[in-house]
Amino acid sequence: MxxxxxxxxxxxxxxxxxxxxxxxxxxxxxxxxxxLEAVSKVSQLDLADxxxxxxxxxxxxxxxxxxxxxxxxxxxxxxxxxxxxxDHFRTPPA
Amino acid sequence: MTGxxxxxxxxxxxxxRLLDAKEISGAELFAAYRAAIDExxxxxxxxxxxxxxxxxxxxxxxxxxxxxxxxxxxxxGSKILESYVPVYDATVIANAKRHGLRVLGKTNTDEFAMGxxxxxxxxxxSRNPWDPSRxxxxxxxxxxxxxxxxxxxxxxxxxxxxSIKQPAALCGHVGLRPTYGTVSxxxxxxxxxxxxxxxxxxxxxxxxxxxxxxxxxxxENDSTTVDVPAVExxxxxxxxxxxxxxxxxxxxxxxxxxxxxxxxxxxxxLAESLGASVEECSLPLSVDYGVAxxxxxxxxxxxxxxxxxxxxxxxxxxxxxxxxxxxxxxRDAGFGDEPKRRIMIGTYALSSGYYEAYYGTAQKVRTxxxxxxxxxxxxxDVLVSPTSPTVAFPxxxxxxxxxxxxxxxxxxxxxxxxxLPGLSIPCGxxxxxxVGLQLIGPQFGENTLFRAxxxxxxxLGFDVVPERLR
Numbered sequence: 157m158x159x160x161x162x163x164x165x166x167x168x169x170x171x172x173x174x175x176x177x178x179x180x181x182x183x184x185x186x187x188x189x190x191x192l193e194a195v196s197k198v199s200q201l202d203l204a205d206x207x208x209x210x211x212x213x214x215x216x217x218x219x220x221x222x223x224x225x226x227x228x229x230x231x232x233x234x235x236x237x238x239x240x241x242x243d244h245f246r247t248p249p250a
Numbered sequence: 251m252t253g254x255x256x257x258x259x260x261x262x263x264x265x266x267r268l269l270d271a272k273e274i275s276g277a278e279l280f281a282a283y284r285a286a287i288d289e290x291x292x293x294x295x296x297x298x299x300x301x302x303x304x305x306x307x308x309x310x311x312x313x314x315x316x317x318x319x320x321x322x323x324x325x326x327g328s329k330i331l332e333s334y335v336p337v338y339d340a341t342v343i344a345n346a347k348r349h350g351l352r353v354l355g356k357t358n359t360d361e362f363a364m365g366x367x368x369x370x371x372x373x374x375x376s377r378n379p380w381d382p383s384r385x386x387x388x389x390x391x392x393x394x395x396x397x398x399x400x401x402x403x404x405x406x407x408x409x410x411x412x413s414i415k416q417p418a419a420l421c422g423h424v425g426l427r428p429t430y431g432t433v434s435x436x437x438x439x440x441x442x443x444x445x446x447x448x449x450x451x452x453x454x455x456x457x458x459x460x461x462x463x464x465x466x467x468x469x470e471n472d473s474t475t476v477d478v479p480a481v482e483x484x485x486x487x488x489x490x491x492x493x494x495x496x497x498x499x500x501x502x503x504x505x506x507x508x509x510x511x512x513x514x515x516x517x518x519x520l521a522e523s524l525g526a527s528v529e530e531c532s533l534p535l536s537v538d539y540g541v542a543x544x545x546x547x548x549x550x551x552x553x554x555x556x557x558x559x560x561x562x563x564x565x566x567x568x569x570x571x572x573x574x575x576x577x578x579x580x581r582d583a584g585f586g587d588e589p590k591r592r593i594m595i596g597t598y599a600l601s602s603g604y605y606e607a608y609y610g611t612a613q614k615v616r617t618x619x620x621x622x623x624x625x626x627x628x629x630x631d632v633l634v635s636p637t638s639p640t641v642a643f644p645x646x647x648x649x650x651x652x653x654x655x656x657x658x659x660x661x662x663x664x665x666x667x668x669x670l671p672g673l674s675i676p677c678g679x680x681x682x683x684x685v686g687l688q689l690i691g692p693q694f695g696e697n698t699l700f701r702a703x704x705x706x707x708x709x710l711g712f713d714v715v716p717e718r719l720r
Contacts, residue, residue, distance in 0.1 A: 160598075164598075165594070168594045168597050168598050168601065169594060171597050171601060172553060172557075172581075172593045172594055172597040173557075173560070173574075173577050173578050173581055174578060174581050174582055174585070174590060174593065174594070175575075175578035175579055175581070175582040176582060176590075177582075180590075183587075184590070184591065184594065187591060187652055188591065188594055188595060188598070190652070190653050191545065191591065191595055191652060191653060191656075192595070192598070194541075194542060194545070194653050194656070195542045195545045195546050195595075195599075195608070195612075196542075196608075197539060197542040198539060198542045198543055198546065198608075198611045198612050198615045199607065199611055201535070201539065201614075201615060201618065203611065203614040203615070203618070206614040206617050206618060207614070207617055208610060208613030208614050208616070208617060209613055209614075209616040209617040209620055210444065210613060211444050211474070212430040212431070212444065212620070212667075212668060212669020212693075213430060213431045213474065213476065213669060213693075215431070215473075215474065215476070218473040218474070220470050220473065221470075228337060228338065232337040232338075233337075235335070235337050236333075236334055236335065236337070236563070236564035236565070237562075237563055237564060238561060238562070238564075238565075238566075238567035239567070245562050245563055247561075247562055247573050247576065248569075248570055248571065248572050248573050248575070248576045249572055249573065250572065250573040250574075
């Protein structure tokens with residue numbers, strides 16, 4: 157199992173929207189390589205004809221009644237917001 | 251003893267009896283736990299937040315800090331949620347309040363419930379009441395330390411790969427991870443949604459059953475919940491007719507401590523003397539591949555769930571010149587190392603070119619694990635093993651080696667992957683520290699676990715009060 161490269165760490169961090177310091181990149185390169193080596197064990201099994209399990213229960217069509225219910229007020233919705241502009245969450249420009 | 255109430259020994263069942271008989275008032279009971287917290291929590295650090303008495307005559311309840319509580323901070327052990335105060339209650343909290351329970355405080359956890367020692371909490375580790383130089387287990391180490399240290403009669407925890415069972419084992423009390431789908435996840439901070447389950451942490455199996463009966467049941471706000479069989483609080487003290495399987499790979503797992511193996515062996519012999527039929531069996535692939543499977547599936551789900559922490563709607567925000575920079579700086583500053591590792595492993599396992607090799611393969615291994623367990627439950631009512639291969643380890647011993655830390659959960663993970671309920675009860679001491687016995691049942695087999703756990707608990711006579719606090 158190949159070790160994960162520095163560029164791969166940066167690529168994954170970018171996908172996951174994590175800005176890492178240089179020290180973190182070096183540390184995680186080593187630790188993620190160790191973890192990936194350990195979990196790669198799953199590829200040793202012969203899994204032909206084995207279906208995947210996404211969920212432990214076999215549930216289907218768990219519908220809720222489609223009726224209006226009271227929801228949170230706008231002030232409750234914004235209670236934890238870092239920044240608010242009237243009825244919008246305010247963010248830096250995209 | 252605090253005002254005549256011995257919080258180290260008082261069970262929730264006995265507290266209810268005293269309250270019903272008006273031998274103590276609700277205010278006195280709440281105050282007794284607050285006094286115990288004042289006395290011992292500087293050392294144990296079980297709580298991240300302690301509440302004032304909301305009034306009423308119900309039993310106090312400690313709540314793991316991943317469970318949302320209206321008006322009470324809910325941090326999930328993370329800087330990114332340090333200032334978060336929910337505006338609604340999780341369904342389990344609403345259920346608890348409807349039964350009169352009063353939230354005593356929020357207990358420490360590994361950040362986002364990711365860990366086996368509470369050392370990943372952004373607010374510092376909790377300590378084991380049996381030996382404060384050791385971990386209480388994790389991620390629910392705060393709830394475990396609170397119950398074991400007499401700082402709460404019982405608690406709610408959450409379990410993804412062992413976070414209720416393993417701390418119960420390391421702190422010498424009882425914890426139930428319920429069948430997936432029996433307890434609502436609505437309002438609970440999500441880690442890995444196909445695995446997360448809320449469950450009770452208590453001093454006795456009967457208390458566990460009682461708390462489970464309060465919080466479980468179908469919830470229209472969580473479409474993965476189902477109708478739950480009526481909970482039977484256990485009475486019987488024999489195990490006649492119970493078929494017990496002893497998976498040899500779990501009872502002889504690599505790294506198991508001799509004292510742990512001996513204590514569990516004695517408990518299995520005791521089960522036989524109580525009338526159970528005991529037979530060795532095998533779970534070869536589940537034990538061998540469970541940890542690898544879990545550390546692909548859980549991080550993959552976590553990487554998706556934790557995408558919501560973007561500094562926009564709630565939680566921490568760091569400044570940035572534009573939106574993307576704000577998000578990336580917020581996530582770097584807000585998440586600790588373990589969530590970052592799991593987010594990156596999960597993102598890698600789900601990324602283009604690696605999806606089939608990692609996540610897709612892990613999902614198939616999950617099927618293999620589920621089938622192995624199903625086959626055994628055609629012959630057995632309960633499977634038994636140690637909960638943890640070791641007793642509580644020293645703080646700092648494994649924190650710099652993530653893979654070694656992950657192996658703590660080698661015995662709790664397989665049944666979690668299969669969606670099965672598991673109960674941990676204390677079964678003895680090894681080197682002066684508690685050993686946990688894990689009882690695994692088939693889906694919706696909680697009543698069988700309660701019956702078996704209760705009978706064994708009575709026969710074992712384990713004293714749940716840490717020796718140094720007696």
